Amino acid sequence: MSQHETNVMILGSGGREHALAWKLRQSKFVGDIFVAPGNGGTEDIASSLDVDPSNKREVLEATKDCNAGLVVIGPEKPLVAGVGDFLRENNVLTYGPGSAGALLEGSKGEAVLFMKANDIPHPESVVFHDYVNAKKYLDLYFSGKAKKGVVIKADGPCDGKGVVVCDSAEQAQDAIEQMMVREEFGLAGQSVVIQKKLEGFEVSVMAIVSGDDYILLPTSEDHKQSHDNDQGKNTGGMGVAAPHPLVDDALLKVIEERIIRPTIAGLRKRKVDFRGTLYPGIMVTTDGPQVLEYNTRFGDPETEAIAPLLSGDLFTLLKQAAEGRPLHHLKYPIKKSSSIAVTLASKGYPGGPLEEREINISENVADPNVIVFHAGTARDEQRRLKTSGGRVLMVVGEGKTLSVARDTVYQFIESGNVYFDGMHYRRDIGARVRNK
Ligand code: GLY
Numbered sequence: 001m002s003q004h005e006t007n008v009m010i011l012g013s014g015g016r017e018h019a020l021a022w023k024l025r026q027s028k029f030v031g032d033i034f035v036a037p038g039n040g041g042t043e044d045i046a047s048s049l050d051v052d053p054s055n056k057r058e059v060l061e062a063t064k065d066c067n068a069g070l071v072v073i074g075p076e077k078p079l080v081a082g083v084g085d086f087l088r089e090n091n092v093l094t095y096g097p098g099s100a101g102a103l104l105e106g107s108k109g110e111a112v113l114f115m116k117a118n119d120i121p122h123p124e125s126v127v128f129h130d131y132v133n134a135k136k137y138l139d140l141y142f143s144g145k146a147k148k149g150v151v152i153k154a155d156g157p158c159d160g161k162g163v164v165v166c167d168s169a170e171q172a173q174d175a176i177e178q179m180m181v182r183e184e185f186g187l188a189g190q191s192v193v194i195q196k197k198l199e200g201f202e203v204s205v206m207a208i209v210s211g212d213d214y215i216l217l218p219t220s221e222d223h224k225q226s227h228d229n230d231q232g233k234n235t236g237g238m239g240v241a242a243p244h245p246l247v248d249d250a251l252l253k254v255i256e257e258r259i260i261r262p263t264i265a266g267l268r269k270r271k272v273d274f275r276g277t278l279y280p281g282i283m284v285t286t287d288g289p290q291v292l293e294y295n296t297r298f299g300d301p302e303t304e305a306i307a308p309l310l311s312g313d314l315f316t317l318l319k320q321a322a323e324g325r326p327l328h329h330l331k332y333p334i335k336k337s338s339s340i341a342v343t344l345a346s347k348g349y350p351g352g353p354l355e356e357r358e359i360n361i362s363e364n365v366a367d368p369n370v371i372v373f374h375a376g377t378a379r380d381e382q383r384r385l386k387t388s389g390g391r392v393l394m395v396v397g398e399g400k401t402l403s404v405a406r407d408t409v410y411q412f413i414e415s416g417n418v419y420f421d422g423m424h425y426r427r428d429i430g431a432r433v434r435n436k
Helices: 015-025 056-066 076-080 083-089 099-106 108-117 131-143 169-181 249-269 302-309 314-322 402-414
Strands: 006-012 030-037 068-073 125-128 150-154 163-166 192-196 201-204 207-210 213-216 225-227 231-234 239-242 275-285 288-295 338-345 359-361 370-374 377-379 385-387 391-399 418-420
Touching: 006 015, 006 056, 006 314, 015 030, 015 302, 015 314, 015 370, 015 391, 030 056, 056 068, 056 083, 068 083, 068 314, 076 083, 076 099, 083 099, 099 108, 099 249, 099 288, 108 125, 108 192, 108 288, 125 131, 131 169, 131 192, 150 169, 163 169, 169 192, 207 249, 207 314, 213 249, 239 302, 239 402, 249 275, 249 288, 275 314, 302 338, 302 391, 338 402, 359 385, 359 391, 370 402, 391 402, 391 418
Parallel strands: 006 030, 006 068
Antiparallel strands: 125 192, 150 163, 150 192, 201 275, 207 213, 207 275, 225 231, 239 338, 275 288, 338 391, 359 418, 370 391, 377 385
């Protein structure tokens, strides 16, 4: 490591963290990269650390051992737990908001109050702290004429599982019982948000935020259901198209003016010095864009799709944000190309039980427009690659257009370059607008 290089530690173990490590590895300013705990793919470009990313003291000790000059926090759990605050208090430069900023993601109820206070468009939402009142509200709601569906969300973080879309009174009743009576999500489900279900299309927008300043990353379209044509159960994300095929400059401007800027201003009003990724999940309706939820971290698998589209130095950008310095003047360059990320999942995902399987990936991925990011993978004692989770790999294809990126990624997968027993994936990622 030269004196101009900085060691970087990334917290997390998914495809997002592999994509961040891959992009940071390209920076001439980065020395060694450590990923805590990492996965079978990050191990090829970084060192894995046996560290719990939510354990503040363990993380701090590791930063000292690794001489890390920048920590990038991937998942929401350590953010909500205040790992960012703790590291900063101990003079470790950290990319990722403190717990006050992460509360926008950590409490769905808080997010609703925040949006109401700052006039940020969002679906009609009511927060309940007790089952009896939630039930009364639902009885009244479904006895009305409109009888539109609702979305019921557990207040706290549930690893992406605490959101239930309900089209009938029975489904809604079961969802509040699951959360508030059977307590299947523990403390996270003691309060719930009941939201009117909106019609439209969803957009992921991620902004790198440094206090008052921000830059937008390419927009993207996540595909949450397990099967083609948005059928099947909700998952952590089965694939992404970037940029989003239906978001033009005019719509993006509206999103920026009505959502991104008021959110940053609202955080400032709360005296939150936000240094990290702000990622509202947005539904574009006939009444304009509305925030469905806030995330305060990089999206997964959005990050895997977007990383290949970034042509600037990611380390400089994240360091600048971590230092609370302005970002706009960097004029961070984004490629004009498009990408499609396809999640290869284990048999049974998003349910269980998930069984460990050996993974075969072509040693030489000859196509420079394809990258394979690892998520649920691990290496055994013989260094053989095994599945170790539901979402196993994200294969990303890049091309001049979404259509080219799509052909590239599916050709790669369908030629048998990557395989494990029980592997399944969606075949319609980015198919919404075929010729963009
Ligand atoms: N792609 C959804 C998420 O990151 O929450």
